[in-house]
Amino acid sequence: MTSLILILISALFFNGIIGRVKSISAGRKGPGVMQPIKDVIRLFHKGAVYSDVTGPVFKLAPAVYLASVLIACLCVPFGNKPGLISFNGDFVFFAYALALGKFFCIIGALDTGSSFEGMGASREATYSMLAEPAFFLIMGSLALMTGNTSFQDIFAELHPSSPMSWALAVIAAFVFLILAMVENSRMPVDDPKTHLELTMIHEVMVLDNSGIDLGLIFVTGYLKFAMYAALIANLFIGSIPVGFGIPVFFVIQFACAVIIGLNESFTARYRMNHNPQFIFTLACIALLAVFGVMLMSGQLV
Amino acid sequence: MFSQPLTGLSLWFMAIFTIVFACGAIYGIGYMRHYSGRPLRNTLHWINYAVAYLSMMTLCVVDNSIAFLVSWEIMALSSFFLVIYESEKPETIKAGINFFIQSHISVVLLTAGFMMIAAETGSYSFAAIPRYCVENNGMAAFLLLFAGFAVKAGFVPFHTWLPYAHPAAPAHISGVMSGVIIKIGIFGILRMITLFSIDFVTAGAIILAVSAISGLYGVMMAILQHNLKKLLAYHSIENIGIIGMGIGLGCIGAGSGNTVLATLGFAGALLHTLNHALFKSVLFFCSGNVYHGTHTLDIEKLGGLAKKMPWTAALFLIASVAICGLPPMNGFISEFLIYSGLFGWMQGAELGVTTGAVFSILALVMIGGLAILCFTKAFGIIFLGSPRTEVDAHEMGACRIVPLVIEALIMLSIGICPSFYAKLAGSALECFPYASNTALASTADLSFVGLASLIFILLAGLIYTAKSRHNSRHQVSEGPTWGCGYTEGTPRIQYTATSFVKTYVQLFSFVLGNKKEQELPKDIFPASGHFESESYDKLESNLIDRPLGAYRSFTDRFSFLQNGKMQYYVLYGIIFIVFTLIISFIFS
Numbered sequence: 001m002t003s004l005i006l007i008l009i010s011a012l013f014f015n016g017i018i019g020r021v022k023s024i025s026a027g028r029k030g031p032g033v034m035q036p037i038k039d040v041i042r043l044f045h046k047g048a049v050y051s052d053v054t055g056p057v058f059k060l061a062p063a064v065y066l067a068s069v070l071i072a073c074l075c076v077p078f079g080n081k082p083g084l085i086s087f088n089g090d091f092v093f094f095a096y097a098l099a100l101g102k103f104f105c106i107i108g109a110l111d112t113g114s115s116f117e118g119m120g121a122s123r124e125a126t127y128s129m130l131a132e133p134a135f136f137l138i139m140g141s142l143a144l145m146t147g148n149t150s151f152q153d154i155f156a157e158l159h160p161s162s163p164m165s166w167a168l169a170v171i172a173a174f175v176f177l178i179l180a181m182v183e184n185s186r187m188p189v190d191d192p193k194t195h196l197e198l199t200m201i202h203e204v205m206v207l208d209n210s211g212i213d214l215g216l217i218f219v220t221g222y223l224k225f226a227m228y229a230a231l232i233a234n235l236f237i238g239s240i241p242v243g244f245g246i247p248v249f250f251v252i253q254f255a256c257a258v259i260i261g262l263n264e265s266f267t268a269r270y271r272m273n274h275n276p277q278f279i280f281t282l283a284c285i286a287l288l289a290v291f292g293v294m295l296m297s298g299q300l301v
Numbered sequence: 302m303f304s305q306p307l308t309g310l311s312l313w314f315m316a317i318f319t320i321v322f323a324c325g326a327i328y329g330i331g332y333m334r335h336y337s338g339r340p341l342r343n344t345l346h347w348i349n350y351a352v353a354y355l356s357m358m359t360l361c362v363v364d365n366s367i368a369f370l371v372s373w374e375i376m377a378l379s380s381f382f383l384v385i386y387e388s389e390k391p392e393t394i395k396a397g398i399n400f401f402i403q404s405h406i407s408v409v410l411l412t413a414g415f416m417m418i419a420a421e422t423g424s425y426s427f428a429a430i431p432r433y434c435v436e437n438n439g440m441a442a443f444l445l446l447f448a449g450f451a452v453k454a455g456f457v458p459f460h461t462w463l464p465y466a467h468p469a470a471p472a473h474i475s476g477v478m479s480g481v482i483i484k485i486g487i488f489g490i491l492r493m494i495t496l497f498s499i500d501f502v503t504a505g506a507i508i509l510a511v512s513a514i515s516g517l518y519g520v521m522m523a524i525l526q527h528n529l530k531k532l533l534a535y536h537s538i539e540n541i542g543i544i545g546m547g548i549g550l551g552c553i554g555a556g557s558g559n560t561v562l563a564t565l566g567f568a569g570a571l572l573h574t575l576n577h578a579l580f581k582s583v584l585f586f587c588s589g590n591v592y593h594g595t596h597t598l599d600i601e602k603l604g605g606l607a608k609k610m611p612w613t614a615a616l617f618l619i620a621s622v623a624i625c626g627l628p629p630m631n632g633f634i635s636e637f638l639i640y641s642g643l644f645g646w647m648q649g650a651e652l653g654v655t656t657g658a659v660f661s662i663l664a665l666v667m668i669g670g671l672a673i674l675c676f677t678k679a680f681g682i683i684f685l686g687s688p689r690t691e692v693d694a695h696e697m698g699a700c701r702i703v704p705l706v707i708e709a710l711i712m713l714s715i716g717i718c719p720s721f722y723a724k725l726a727g728s729a730l731e732c733f734p735y736a737s738n739t740a741l742a743s744t745a746d747l748s749f750v751g752l753a754s755l756i757f758i759l760l761a762g763l764i765y766t767a768k769s770r771h772n773s774r775h776q777v778s779e780g781p782t783w784g785c786g787y788t789e790g791t792p793r794i795q796y797t798a799t800s801f802v803k804t805y806v807q808l809f810s811f812v813l814g815n816k817k818e819q820e821l822p823k824d825i826f827p828a829s830g831h832f833e834s835e836s837y838d839k840l841e842s843n844l845i846d847r848p849l850g851a852y853r854s855f856t857d858r859f860s861f862l863q864n865g866k867m868q869y870y871v872l873y874g875i876i877f878i879v880f881t882l883i884i885s886f887i888f889s
Contacts, residue, residue, distance in 0.1 A: 047776035051783070053687050055607050057618070060761075063768055067761035071753065085753045087746035092640045093628060093753055096669070100627040100757075103673055107618075110681030110796070113605070114782045118686075118796020125677050126804045129670030136666045140647065140659060149644045197785050207783050212771050216764070276808050290659055294652065 003078035003230060006246065010253040011219075011226035012037055017254060021261025036222060040215045048211030053113040061108025062209065062216040068101025069223045076230050079237040079245050080156035088149045091139045095132065098183075101220070102128050109205035116197045120204035123272070127189065127201065130279040131182050137286035138175045141168065141293045155238040164296050169235040171289045176235075177256060178282055180228030184221055186260060189278065191269040199272070229256040309728030310495065311361040313571060314488045317578045318361075320711070321480040322354045324704035328586050329473035331700030335593055336386075346386055353379040353477075357485055366415035366425045373411065377404035380482055384470040396469035403452055403462040407486075410449030417442045430496040439499040446493050447508070454486025456545060457515040460538045461841045464526075467534035468598070472589020475530060479537045480582035484574055487544055491570070494552060495732045505552025506657065512549055513664040516542025518840065520671040521812060524678065524802050525836040529588045529598045532679060533581065536624065539668060540577040543636065544570050546661060550642045555734040563735035565642030571726045573635035576715065579708045580623040580632060586705050587617040591683065595692040600682050600798045602692070607684040609694040614684040616705045621676040623712050626669050629754030631715035634722075637750055639665065678801045687792040716754050719747040799834075806836075814839035 016033035023030020050058065074084040075094040085093070106125050109117040143149050145168060146157040158165050182189050185202030197204045206217050233252040237245040270278055329350070333343055356376035363369050381404065385397035415425065421437060422429040433439060452459040463483075467475040490508075494501075519538030526532035547570030554562030590613040591606065592598050607614035623630035643665070647658035688694075696702075715722050720742075727738035784790045806813060814837040822830035862873075 048772055049778050049780050051781060052779045053782050057607065057685060060765060063765035064761045066764055067757060070760055071757045087749035089637060089641045089644065092637055093750060096627055096633055097757060099673060103622065103625065103627060103677060106677040107681050107685060111685040112782045113686030113795050115794050115796050116785055118801060122796065122801045122804060125674040129674050132670045133663055133666045136662055140662055143644050144647055144655065147648050212768055294655055
């Protein structure tokens, strides 16, 4: 329960902070921290325009997309306090629930019959297929390290087991951060602020969504960021008492937002055909983490 | 005298076969109305349907390898006749003959395997197999039998008959065949595991490796297909791979005395057998509805069917979610069990074990991701968007919807109360060494998974209702799809199935076979040009077609022997007799 409330709170500010960082580093005045939330509230007060090609799938897709991320947030623990949903192998459920959201997002885009949205859907399906192994491998390495298979047990036992676990936590944090960027279609994989539909991934999938549908998709994006940042925070707060844990949690959320903002300010988007390599590199790093754990536990030598 | 007291394993499989055969029969009544002009042939068809069902039931209960082989042959023949129902089409006959030959390769392998055992023990009873394993190393016999069953089940590289036979058969037959007839191969493998006592760790590792490759190769090829039934046929290979991974894990657990691993592996395999039987038959039945509604199975020609065939579309969507292994449907439950087994196995603190587990997890994750790519393509291109060609689609009658709805409800109930179904599978589970029902109940938190899935459905429903209520209070209007400034869009500019998977095809071109033929427009004022690309099964062409071609050109050299002159044939007879006499003379 703690984790859910904290994720909801940080989701309020996450994208705002990214925006602030970007405008400060570009020397612009820029929108305020609460601007993303204001955008969503504005969208919630609007009606909607639906394409005459679309059907029930298009209307269902944003709801399932948001529900998938919410249910994934429920799985995220807060340090050694379990999330609302916690069982052995809950991270498998976490990943597959997110995949269901993506499935609906993709077919929602295909429902419009637009070639641009089809293009975005195709890219999203291909890239998320490539990103999935990285998550499972990094969770596998954590599971191997701690001997547990639920989020809560893994995070609770990560640190006392060995000092080397800090190294693993840092690698895992790196992988989660890049995953968050890939999943939310940020730089360097996708540029959410580009003006050309041909070069978008996620944004081009939701071209036809309007009103509350678009608002729900925005909310889902904010939650997704906060959720991945919460996973990163969990890598470090497992053995800390809750009183210290909460400030550390917010510091890590803030740091993630700043890093993403800085990264967006100072890097360019990759060419589309370089993206698969970049994403698959993540899986390789995660595989290295697994071998690192095997090395530590004395299996390799 | 040939039967055994019914074990849980047989009952589990008999239940699966009965559900799917019953739904297939109801569906088939509706399907066959389109062919009502040929009563004789239809009678033969339904007799064969009944015979196929009975022979499958017999296979589940017999306890003697001769009786087993006879029933197996009856099953193979009756399903051959079921496949070639539309025998006036030459491609149906070709596919049927291919199926017929490969079924008999399986029979040959099985006969050889059973004879190995009978030659040692002098008995064809299944009870002789444990005795055989005491005195001999049963590995060779086991692997022979495994290969025989693998042909039927469709493990790579014995999979080549599936993509031909399924599209050729009527939809209810493809559904039944993919749903259950290939599962008789899985049943055979599991039955042998309960009988043999061999080095299960090695056998399990072999099964695991073959299955992981089957799973990956099946789904990778499925993505390329444009014929809906062929796509589904390749997906059967993928799912057989997932089942096989469960069996492999279970074997490794049984071999190393790891109760948890054996339980999770075998339970995952058993449940996935049920799950796949359900969702794959629904998908094939839907493909039959699409075929009769539009008279084509070519994905590229379809589109926007959800408006005209809402029931078929909804059922196809539910089954697609299930086959991708996504919660809240049933496919997730069995994959979850296999994942749990893999993550548990990984803790084995041994280099080979951890590496094996890591790569198996990687394979399963990739299979999941690729399946999502494949089914978003299939569902999105067929049912969503606007029609790509002028087709006069219409929804089918209740006879072809109701059995699918029943199966979909069973699927959903497995997703929501998995522990109930795990308990049902329990008595089948008890047949395997080291696997136990109590271990399943204590290790896998299936009831939590079901609960989480239920919360998920409620949450999505809640958000959707809130959204609809919100929209009913605000102004909602309709307009054309946003064309990014381009106003003259036609359905032809929509993304096609080929373009949807183009990035994937480029990425994995090192595995996939893709023939390209192009003539690009030349000169300043280009006149014409064309581009064609066609995918083919690389394994099939390298492992089957090429050796077969080489064999044929080798045997062609002896064609002078068959010259049509009676004198020569008499001469061959004399040579043979003389030769036999000499040999018997020497050895006596």
